[in-house]
Amino acid sequence: MIIKVLGSAAGGGFPQWNCNCRNCAAVRAGVPGFRARTQSSLAVSRDGVNWALLNASPDLRQQINDTPQLHADPKLGLRHSPIKAAVLTNGDVDHIIGLINLREAQPFSIYASDRVLATLHANSVFQVLADGLVPRIEIALDKPFELEGAGVDLGLTVEAFAVPGKVALYLEDASSADFGSQEGDTIGLKITDPVEKKSFFYIPGCATVDEKLGARLKGASIVFFDGTLFTDDEMLEQGLLNKTGARMGHTSMSGASGSIAAFSKLGVGRLIYVHINNSNPVLDENSPARKSVEGAGWEVGYDGMEVRL
Amino acid sequence: MIIKVLGSAAGGGFPQWNCNCRNCAAVRAGVPGFRARTQSSLAVSRDGVNWALLNASPDLRQQINDTPQLHADPKLGLRHSPIKAAVLTNGDVDHIIGLINLREAQPFSIYASDRVLATLHANSVFQVLADGLVPRIEIALDKPFELEGAGVDLGLTVEAFAVPGKVALYLEDASSADFGSQEGDTIGLKITDPVEKKSFFYIPGCATVDEKLGARLKGASIVFFDGTLFTDDEMLEQGLLNKTGARMGHTSMSGASGSIAAFSKLGVGRLIYVHINNSNPVLDENSPARKSVEGAGWEVGYDGMEVRL
Numbered sequence: 166m167i168i169k170v171l172g173s174a175a176g177g178g179f180p181q182w183n184c185n186c187r188n189c190a191a192v193r194a195g196v197p198g199f200r201a202r203t204q205s206s207l208a209v210s211r212d213g214v215n216w217a218l219l220n221a222s223p224d225l226r227q228q229i230n231d232t233p234q235l236h237a238d239p240k241l242g243l244r245h246s247p248i249k250a251a252v253l254t255n256g257d258v259d260h261i262i263g264l265i266n267l268r269e270a271q272p273f274s275i276y277a278s279d280r281v282l283a284t285l286h287a288n289s290v291f292q293v294l295a296d297g298l299v300p301r302i303e304i305a306l307d308k309p310f311e312l313e314g315a316g317v318d319l320g321l322t323v324e325a326f327a328v329p330g331k332v333a334l335y336l337e338d339a340s341s342a343d344f345g346s347q348e349g350d351t352i353g354l355k356i357t358d359p360v361e362k363k364s365f366f367y368i369p370g371c372a373t374v375d376e377k378l379g380a381r382l383k384g385a386s387i388v389f390f391d392g393t394l395f396t397d398d399e400m401l402e403q404g405l406l407n408k409t410g411a412r413m414g415h416t417s418m419s420g421a422s423g424s425i426a427a428f429s430k431l432g433v434g435r436l437i438y439v440h441i442n443n444s445n446p447v448l449d450e451n452s453p454a455r456k457s458v459e460g461a462g463w464e465v466g467y468d469g470m471e472v473r474l
Numbered sequence: 475m476i477i478k479v480l481g482s483a484a485g486g487g488f489p490q491w492n493c494n495c496r497n498c499a500a501v502r503a504g505v506p507g508f509r510a511r512t513q514s515s516l517a518v519s520r521d522g523v524n525w526a527l528l529n530a531s532p533d534l535r536q537q538i539n540d541t542p543q544l545h546a547d548p549k550l551g552l553r554h555s556p557i558k559a560a561v562l563t564n565g566d567v568d569h570i571i572g573l574i575n576l577r578e579a580q581p582f583s584i585y586a587s588d589r590v591l592a593t594l595h596a597n598s599v600f601q602v603l604a605d606g607l608v609p610r611i612e613i614a615l616d617k618p619f620e621l622e623g624a625g626v627d628l629g630l631t632v633e634a635f636a637v638p639g640k641v642a643l644y645l646e647d648a649s650s651a652d653f654g655s656q657e658g659d660t661i662g663l664k665i666t667d668p669v670e671k672k673s674f675f676y677i678p679g680c681a682t683v684d685e686k687l688g689a690r691l692k693g694a695s696i697v698f699f700d701g702t703l704f705t706d707d708e709m710l711e712q713g714l715l716n717k718t719g720a721r722m723g724h725t726s727m728s729g730a731s732g733s734i735a736a737f738s739k740l741g742v743g744r745l746i747y748v749h750i751n752n753s754n755p756v757l758d759e760n761s762p763a764r765k766s767v768e769g770a771g772w773e774v775g776y777d778g779m780e781v782r783l
Contacts, residue, residue, distance in 0.1 A: 267491065289645065
């Protein structure tokens with residue numbers, strides 16, 4: 166399998182359009198050690214020819230332009246794309262709006278939970294993807310399925326599972342417990358090449374690594390994991406937003422209940438942070454936070470990162 | 475006034491993600507004479523400090539990053555943007571989806587017709603723009619209004635007027651006359667600096683330059699105009715799409731009823747094409763089409779183009 170990190174930032178990207186936090190100001194000024202990042206998405210392929218997107222970020226058009234493997238191939242007709250499927254892990258705009266870029270009568274398959282499909286259905290802008298050409302396929306949790314799209318079998322199996330999380334911000338219901346979040350609002354994915362018997366996990370949003378999730382991930386080859394925040398209160402501390410990571414449905418890297426501690430005994434081969442918020446000090450390659458993360462065996466994902474297994 | 479062309483391409487951009495037409499293949503291959511273009515949007519400012527967007531394209535995050543005038547100013551606080559308003563000319567996804575990039579609790583004003591506001595209201599993804607911070611202001615046709623947002627008077631007057639056009643593709647009603655199009659689905663804008671007494675027109679979508687529109691534009695200083703197609707049937711002729719420009723609500727540049735002919739006697743100071751489709755031969759700077767357009771006194775807009783008046 167080939168895995169490309171198309172976008173390694175959380176919603177808003179890095180820099181974020183309206184932000185002058187330490188990190189955003191630095192990357193905009195070209196300070197060494199800071200790297201611009203587009204919003205959260207991976208692409209995966211078994212054969213390097215046909216690809217599936219894991220989430221579709223608002224930056225998808227730029228991400229396709231920046232990734233030669235995803236370019237239309239002139240040998241394959243006037244209209245073509247290597248992108249045959251998109252699998253969505255939640256309904257956040259940073260994970261679904263990129264679908265709008267995949268219009269122009271090109272066939273591919275959308276896979277999402279019933280909750281996320283209901284959001285696509287309720288928003289008429291997604292009708293730019295013609296029904297007959299772009300089937301929307303409901304993902305059942307904990308039931309592996311074969312990925313296909315545009316008549317192509319991608320040779321990959323996907324298993325989706327619920328992870329601790331929260332409904333998308335714009336769908337929050339303040340009158341309901343946990344803002345109206347339900348199972349299926351946030352899922353993780355296990356992608357498997359059944360021939361090579363190799364797998365990786367993709368979990369860009371996760372509120373906590375509980376016992377059940379820990380058991381599932383134990384001994385995995387590779388996990389791409391929610392790297393939104395370094396500390397739970399960093400956005401409050403920096404004066405950026407009046408919310409903790411816990412309130413936003415994102416665990417933090419550091420701390421007793423953070424992801425570094427949670428993964429320390431799981432024996433995962435490669436641990437890679439994605440979905441990194443602009444407030445996160447690990448975005449400064451020279452920061453103590455970055456050194457502590459790398460010292461704990463984690464990699465900080467970046468746009469264009471290619472992983473093979 | 476300062477006018478920046480943020481994006482000069484029609485929906486899909488140039489190259490378009492799934493297209494191998496002559497132009498898209500050439501620009502992707504880096505052939506000289508072809509220039510990549512993002513999707514349709516302008517920005518305008520009276521003072522060079524506070525700006526209004528005219529349409530908000532899906533490429534807006536990239537456009538902001540590429541335009542230093544639109545960067546957050548670190549002298550003006552942790553969260554800031556020079557963008558104080560966005561004026562929308564129709565409900566096409568290439569003109570409205572960029573609004574999603576303007577989230578993160580930043581105040582600005584959205585101006586649109588009742589028809590386009592109804593589309594925003596009907597699509598929950600736009601709830602990422604908080605009601606209290608981002609007012610949605612209905613534009614009345616033919617009634618000039620002063621542009622303001624985030625408590626800032628932009629010092630510009632806008633007059634909106636109906637132009638011949640069509641409802642957005644994803645909102646078409648096949649059972650209704652003209653696909654359910656109504657007045658207000660497509661508007662043109664006249665932007666005026668009342669102190670300097672200078673104006674320009676922005677009309678990125680227009681089905682035909684009829685007598686009424688011609689009378690309005692006669693003697694204008696600058697018109698940015700719909701440059702989607704060079705010939706009405708070029709997408710059919712190139713095998714790209716089974717639709718004429720007339721069917722899509724876009725007049726063509728050439729021909730007896732095209733924009734070059736229609737403007738030839740209107741005495742406009744500067745004529746600039748924007749919203750240029752990937753199929754349009756004028757995208758090749760060395761093409762006969764390009765030479766004929768320039769020979770007729772038109773400029774072909776490009777991303778980053780700056781116009782002052």
